[in-house]
Every structure is written in C-alpha cells, then in structure tokens.
Amino acid sequence: MATLSPVRHFGQLIRRYLRSLVSNHDSLKENYILFNQIECIHPIHCDRVLKSSFMLQEPVQHICELLEQPDEMPQALLPLRYKPLVTLRHIDEQLYALKDSVIFLRSRCLRPSQRTRKCREEVQQVLKIVLREEAKAEGQIQIMLETALFQERRDEIEA
Numbered sequence: 001m002a003t004l005s006p007v008r009h010f011g012q013l014i015r016r017y018l019r020s021l022v023s024n025h026d027s028l029k030e031n032y033i034l035f036n037q038i039e040c041i042h043p044i045h046c047d048r049v050l051k052s053s054f055m056l057q058e059p060v061q062h063i064c065e066l067l068e069q070p071d072e073m074p075q076a077l078l079p080l081r082y083k084p085l086v087t088l089r090h091i092d093e094q095l096y097a098l099k100d101s102v103i104f105l106r107s108r109c110l111r112p113s114q115r116t117r118k119c120r121e122e123v124q125q126v127l128k129i130v131l132r133e134e135a136k137a138e139g140q141i142q143i144m145l146e147t148a149l150f151q152e153r154r155d156e157i158e159a
Contacts, residue, residue, distance in 0.1 A: 006074035007152045011145045014066055018141055020059040025134050027052040032127040041120060046106035049123065050099060056134070057095045063141070064088050076148040076155075084140040091133045098126040 031049045035041065066072070067081045067088070105119045 005152055007076055007145070007148045010066070010072075010074055010077060011149070014063060014141060014145065017059040017062045017066075018138060021056065021063070021134060022138060024052060024056040024059070025131065028056060028127065028134075029131055032124065032131060035120065035124050035127065040112075041105065041109045043106050043109060046102050046109060049102050049127070050106075053095045053098050053102070053130075056130070057092065060088050060091050060095070060137075063137075064092065074148065074152075076151045077144060080144040080147055084137050084144055087133055087137040087140055091130055091137060094126050094130050094133065098123065098130065101126065 027048075031045070031052055034045060035049070038045070064085060067085045070078055073081065101119055101122045105116065105123060108116050108119070
C-alpha cells in the first residue's frame with residue numbers, strides 16, 4: 001500500500017474541514033436571504049443564524065489551527081498558508097461580531113425600534129461579509145493545496 005505524501009496527507013485533513021465549511025455555507029446563505037426578505041424577524045430566525053454561525057465557526061477554527069502549526073505542515077505549504085489564514089481569521093472575527101448582534105437582536109426583535117432596525121442591518125452586513133469571505137477562503141485553500149502538490153511533483157521529477 002502506497003503512503004501518502006505529506007502534502008496529500010495534510011490536504012486530506014484540511015479538505016475534511018473544508019467540506020464542513022462549504023456545507024454550512026448554504027445554511028448561512030439561506031439565513032442571509034431570509035433576513036433580507038421578511039419584514040418581521042422573530043427569535044426563531046435569530047436562533048437559526050446563531051446555529052449556522054456556530055456550525056461554521058468550528059471548521060474555520062480547525063483549519064486555522066492546522067495552518068498555525070508550521071512544525072506539523074509540509075514545507076511546500078509554509079509560504080502559501082498566510083492568505084487563507086488571514087481570511088479565515090477575518091471570518092472568525094466576523095462570526096463573533098455576528099453572534100453578539102444576533103443575541104441583541106433576538107432579545108428585541110419583536111419590539112421594533114430604530115436600534116433594532118440598525119442591529120438587523122448589521123446582521124445582514126456581517127452575513128454578507130462572512131459569505132463572501134468563506135468563498136474566498138475556500139478558493140485560497142484550494143490554490144494553496146494545488147500549488148503545493150505541483151511543487152511536490154516538480155521536486156520528485158527533478159530528484
């Protein structure tokens with residue numbers, strides 16, 4: 001049985017979390033659409049956003065942990081890890097901000113006010129940012145892995 005190269009093995013680890021990240025993207029997108037379309041937000045809508053954000057945050061943090069451990073990474077990936085890491089950290093920060101806004105909104109969503117409307121707009125904006133950044137991170141991770149595999153193959157041919 002052939003053993004996996006270090007890049008392929010690391011790629012499998014990251015792709016496992018990446019699949020989870022992508023699968024939660026659809027749920028977050030549905031919530032974004034909902035927050036933009038319905039007139040009155042109810043606590044159940046806020047609960048859905050919170051659940052989606054918690055489910056998205058787990059794979060984001062796992063991928064960050066993998067990328068932040070240079071001793072555990074193949075050499076070919078070290079210089080390529082920074083862009084996806086910065087994007088993922090931005091997503092993580094936005095998810096924390098999203099949770100704070102949604103928790104506030106949930107407690108006041110049935111009592112319309114200027115502050116509630118502003119909070120809803122903040123939630124919509126953060127959802128939009130997270131969706132955009134998640135797609136960006138997915139692409140950056142794919143490019144990082146493909147570039148490292150290419151370099152690994154090139155090194156094998158030259159050796």
